[in-house]
Amino acid sequence: MADWRREAARAAEAERDDAPHEDEWHDLGEVIGTEDGGLAVDLRGRRLGRLHDIRLAGSDGPRGGAAVPVGARLHHGVLWLDDPGPLPSECARVWARWTGTRDECDTLVRTLRRADFAPLADRLADGRPDRAYGDPYGACFLPGVRLIWGPPGTGKTTLLAKAADELAGSGKRVLFLTGTEQALSVPADPQRLAVQQQLAALSAQERRLAELDHTLAGFDHAAFLAVEQRIANHRRAHLLEPEFAKASQEHDVTAKELAAARQELRTARAAWDEVAEQRELLAESRTLTARLTTTESDIARLSERLHRRFYRGRRADRKALRANEKRRSELAERLAECGGRALTEERAAELDRALADAHRRLDAAARDEAHAYTSLEYLRGKIAQLRSVGAPSTQDQRFHAECVRLELPDLHDERERLRAESDERAARRGRLEERLWWLGDRAYQRRRQAGSGLLTRASSLPELEDGELFDVVLVDDAGSRRLAEVLAAVALARHTAVVAGDFGSPGPRVPPRLRERPEVRRWSVPTAFAHCGIRKPEDAEEHPGCHVLTTQYRFGDAVRMLADHLGVPTMSGDGVATEVVLLDTGGQPARHATVAAAMPLGDTAVVAPHRTAAATWATAARDRLDIAVGTGRTVCGQEFETVLVDLTTDDWSARTRAFVSAVTRPCRRLYLLADLSAVRAAAPGTPLGAIEALRRDGALTVRPAGELLIPQPRQAVERSARDGDQPAHIS
Template sequence: MADWRQEAARAVEAELEHARETGEWTELGRFRKTGDGEYAVDVRGRRVDPIDDVRVAGPEGPRNGPAIPVRAELRGGVLWLGIAGPIPPDCDRVWARQVRSRESLERLARELRGLGHAPLADQLAAGELDRANDAFRACFRPGLRLVWGGPGTGKTTLIANAAADLARAGKRVLIVAGDEAPLDPGHDAERLVIQEHLAELTSIERDIAELDEELAGYDHAAFLAATRRIENHERSSSLETEFAEARSTHEQACDELAAAQGELRSVRETWHDSTVARGRLSEARELTAQVGAVSDTVATLSARIEGRRRFYRGRRADRRALRAADADWLRLEQRIADCRAQAAPLTDDDAVGIESGLTGAHDRLDAAAREEAAAHARFEQLRGRIAQLRSIGLASDQDRRFHAECLRLDLPGVYARREALLGRSPDRAARRGQLEERLWWLGERAHSRRYETGFSGRVVRVCPARRFVAERPFDVVLVDDAGSARLSDVLLAVAQARETAVLFGDFRRPGPRVRPPSIKNVPEVRRFTLTTPFAHCGIRTPEDAETHSGCAVLTRQLRFGTGVRALANSTGYDVLEGRGKLDTEVVLLDTAGAAPDYAAVVRFAEGTGRDTTAVVAPNRLQSEAWLAAVRDRLGVAVGTARTLPGDEFDTVLVDLTGDDWAERVRSFGAAVTRVRRRLYLLADLSAVKAAPIGSPLGAVNALRLQGSLTVRSLDEVVIPAPRRPRSATDRHVTVTNESASHDTMSG
């Protein structure tokens, strides 16, 4: 078949035309902490593409804030997280980097068109299989073979054991299976330190935000202005008192200055009036000094003349000088007497007193002037300060009320704490950017290392939706769940096998679907997308599998007991056998035609312990109703037989109400065979009794008639939640909430 590559590519491209473009990262929701201390995000009921990477980040996404790589494992529709180190407060959402359907389809079409030499893929496209006798040995023999096995027959375990043996033998093995190993970014000490720093920064920013919220509407500048006006008012009142005292002091200084000026004027008048007398007294004092000199001259001359009795030379001149000196003395005495007569009644003491009084008056005037100047300066200073305060403004009653309210709420203290936090990390924006960028780089490094180690070993495990193509072919390709896989996906996987390809699967499980359903009539789509490898090779029934030479058959199942096996065989398997002592309890919960309380039923079915529980609904609408009832119970998987996450569970509850599953026989078989320990069938007993033979409900009735299941009334085992009387307001709120819930489900 030379052109199958192009036909398969056209089938993919027909679906690609309607595929929507999605972003690199998808928000899965807020994570929550469970009672066991684990973190989880509920994605039940959502279509989740294969996940490549998981980060915990904020609402803006991993590229707009801190993004912490986390360990993640998808179990039962719940993504369980392992988060190491502190979590920044703003990292409250889970973001996943998924295998985007559009890019995956583009890769599939591109790889199909570009396939070169692929003999095993050509063989599968032609429907030609090599002889298969034993399922395990088929993995070690060159060629292409199919292995059909019903539920619980150990296909997955057989694949794992065969891959391990092949790897030990030096073979490279590709396993294509529906589930993948948990994501684990590993331990990174540097990443933990960065998380601590980011948590601290975020805590500071959150504290600042909380303080900002407390300070909403608060104007610190207005508070300071009001404080200044209140202080101005108080200071102004104090200055008014000081101003009054300064004014009184200045007035006293002015009075003292005026008195000093008057005294000086009086002394100056007295000084002026005594000017002539003082001149005569001064002249008398000068003449008196001259009299003294003349007196000395007279005494000298007299002594010389009298001392020399005899005539001597110059005696005549001395006598003349003596007579002249006597004459001068007399003249001076007369002049002194005249001066004193003119100066009367002013005496020398009076003149000294007048001079001293004038000096004192000047000194007192200077002192009074200095005191007046100082008092005037103080007076003007206070007056200017008061004027300045009044120009700035004085407090009003509104200012006082505003100031008191701010102090009562401690808003200035809150503002001070906010400023202190801002001061602790002035460059926190730049620091946060550096830390976030480094954290992102560490996450990308862990992601790339996962690919390097996960896709370069001896055994590589991928899911079909990944459309993985290695750089060099594998020795052996083992495909699980090929009974419900698309032929085009399996062809791409088989094309990578150099020696051996073995396809395991259960064709009784629901087959592939295509979106949108409008393209299902396109010939290439019907042939390569809606067809499984088993159907393509002509194997559609257990008889076909047993008679086909290229298909090995696994019939011995190890999961459930005889009751479940009887239900499975009666709905299409026919050949399943038991092994060992397997005991699965089968219970029919009779609803008696009443609408069951989904939450109460799940509480009963789930029981206690760490057993896994699943609820299988007949269709999407009922699945959504069950899911709404168990949102708070993360350990319960919910879905239809086609969408239920997981292959096997300790307890399975199959909803048989409102639908007899007659059009979903394969789905019924897939639903009941996922159980290990307890199978609950929720149905109306009267509807079961009236069901036709060959239908799913008819098979349940046959099991009842054989005594292989227990019938229990739902009212006996389920205790509904107590109800309290509701007021009109409560009823209104309930109706509103129910309407909102209905709108959400419809959307």
């Protein structure tokens, strides 16, 4: 491997070793819901690597719970998310895997060490690109390595993008390194959406449980049940009192009926006892009658036998007949004696019936009285039991009514049900989260394996397999890229390489502590233009291997004059008019939020001198996601309809190239927010001095910032709202 490869690789290794270690996943912040129902995360002012994977997850990270893969598009520092489908409530933060500084340096080292045969890169490393002839667009189709230089707005990116599409359309494999907007897509997956739906349902239950815990904080369910029991007992006892009174009345009635039945029985028994002798005579008469009947029968039988012929035993029968006749006389006499004093049969039957009826009535009355007494005593005991817990107080009544009004008991029952299902939910959640992670990782791996076809667009060197090359390599924004990165990209080209950019752009970002190392100073600090001896327009025009773009299309004469006053050359334009307005703060501190709110809607940017100031503007513009916020370095290569450059501090003095990059971004209008007195006192050759020169030339308009930025009075706003007008933005 040639020496330049080893030295460039060591320079990249030095930067890699100096870069901090980063976690695999980066927390990009909380998701913001927009008015039109979209989802976004504000990344303005943050430096991002090349995005590989984006997940919506909780604060513990993608591996700490559910992680939903989502497609996104990064536009002017705002990451706009695609519709993720059903979303668990805890997935409120955006996490991303990207190519960090260490990863980029690792890729750069590997690419350099693999570049054994790279004649195009060797020629560029020697500072001898191939001769440039013909037009710059044609250079993208000719074998060899060539440079294209053009000031801001001359269409370098547009030229390379058109050539890349045409080359890929003709079957060439093309690598196009450009600061294009990043976009990731995640195909719809019915399996993943079903898992997300189930996780969203589980999250809703868990969120409901948390809400119930918060709502029921301080609620004593046992105390409520005790109060409810006292109130219920008191109400039940009160309801039982009429029943008790009725039962008492019924018992009194049955007791009286029982007493009457007893008296009736005593009366019937007394009547029955009074005729005891007559009953005995009646019984004796019944016996005598039966015996008399038997005797009469015997007499008739004996008489009939004695009228027959003589027979043995006749004498005995005659004797028996005389005895029976005598007995009949005695029985008849006794019967006549008893019959005169005996009770009649009718009277005896009547007394027996009366006594039996009295017994039956007594038994029925006794049963009724016993039942009534049992019911009465049951109610008496129940009321006593209900009242034994005590009557509810007024405070109990208020406590119970308030709990019922707030539905706390029902909420408690719901919470207990959800708590009982917690273990099952946790186990199910674990299975679903693993399934979701596997489906998301599968989508990520498929996206990596799919590639981008013949045309590969990337902001930095892609990770390639050993021996993988491109037919054509096009490098955009080479004025801000390390020489080692450009050489590594050119080393991937088989036939053609074109390096385009502006040597006036902010240079490569290299840590100051590494700049003194020889290999870093030689291969990381300079750009490809400086390496080839191109540091000013004359150098580019005279260099045999460099094409020069001669017409710019973005901004007008006022912006060109501003750049010229700073010694930064620009080309003539095609008649584009760019309005330049100096917003005079009058020495007052800038009201960032007011300025951001007054910026026109649409393609707008605010450019600050450094990252700290940019972060302040990003905070002020958090409700205006349509405003890009950055520094002269981060907005390099982009264009906007309207740009506001913050000049309220003199931090641009050491950043002249970044200032020129900032003021050459707008197409239609450039606002310069500054103190007019500071502008007038500025030294020539500084950004503020260049603005003063432009003011003296009459090429810009000075307007008090207060006239545009102070909100309208309330009456004016209300009046305009009635008239159908909207509050005015800067225009």
